[in-house]
Amino acid sequence: GWGPWIAWTPCSVTCGGVGVRSRKRVCSIFLIFKLSLSTCPSPVCVSVHGGWSSWFGWSHCSASCISKSGGDAIIPSRVRHRSCSNPSPSNNTSPPGNSCPGDAFQVQHCSELPNCAVDGFWSGWSSWGECSESCISQGRAVRRTRQRSCSNPAPSSNPPGQDCQGHSHQTENCDHLPFCPVDGGWGSWSPFSSCPVTCGVGLQVSVRRCDSPATQHGGRPCPGEGRQTRICSTKVHCPVDGVWSEWSEWKQCKFPGGRNIRCKKTAGSHLRSRHCLHRAHNGTICIGDNLTEMQVCYDIEGCDLKGRRDPWTSWSLCEPPCGKNSIRSRKKICKPEYSGYKSVYQDTANQIMLQ
Incomplete structure (x- = not known):
């Protein structure tokens, strides 16, 4: 036989129209369910204004330290949010329910973080300095230098940043300069030549060359003579x-x-x-x-x-x-x-x- 009817389910709408509700009973012998449907009038709807849920937890900070750029500190931030679901505003009422007042997100600076380490960066090169000489001497390089500093920015000390990589000075040869005049210098005297005669007296000759160094680039020639002589005697009378x-x-x-x-x-x-x-x-x-x-x-x-x-x-x-x-x-x-x-x-x- 059929058991008693179970209570009606809530109306499918809460307000503002006709909804449907149901109830059922069970035949205890055959375990047969019987469902009964019925329309249900709903009262006129009242607008429901939204309410905020509790704040969710803070997110992680956007960075692990406070950095600087152009002298200004860049402080990382974190956010948290809440939802307009306690209750949600009604959207099928007339008028609809109001949304939650205020912001759904909240941002906070991570000011408690430590400063970031700042790696050094080179400034621009300075102009080239004066050449070490006004002309190029043979066997000696003439150079000029320029420099730069690790200050754009300088590496931080706490926490320690990395120094700039590379050299702070740069050197180049002054190849555009003229060559210096080279005054000539005498080399060593050669041994005197053998006596050129077999009787009487003769003249022996010794020479030197202007090649230590040679005159170059408008320099002055060697002073003095490049040839010297001396009389030699065979102690034998020549026929006259x-x-x-x-x-x-x-x-x-x-x-x-x-x-x-x-x-x-x-x-x-x-x-x-x-x-x-x-x-x-x-x-x-x-x-x-x-x-x-x-x-x-x-x-x-x-x-x-x-x-x-x-x-x-x-x-x-x-x-x-x-x-x-x-x-x-x-x-x-x-x-x-x-x-x-x-x-x-x-x-x-x-x-x-x-x-």
């Missing part, structure tokens, strides 16, 4: 070859036997001589055999001879070159006439000799 002296003056023109031929057209003769000089130490004898020479002559010293005038010479230039007292001149030269003498010439002793 003979050389002829100058011919002596012609002797007086004479006739053999002492006959007087002065101012006559009778030919006589005269002599001149020379000597082989300076021969020594088995030197060669003067080349040639003539120690004397004889010449046919006429003795006309102090004799009266007919004269013959040459034509007038050309006029000279005027002296002085201008003015009323300027004069010029020309002349005739009177030369002795040697008619009757055959093929003759006159020497410095005024003796006529046949050629």
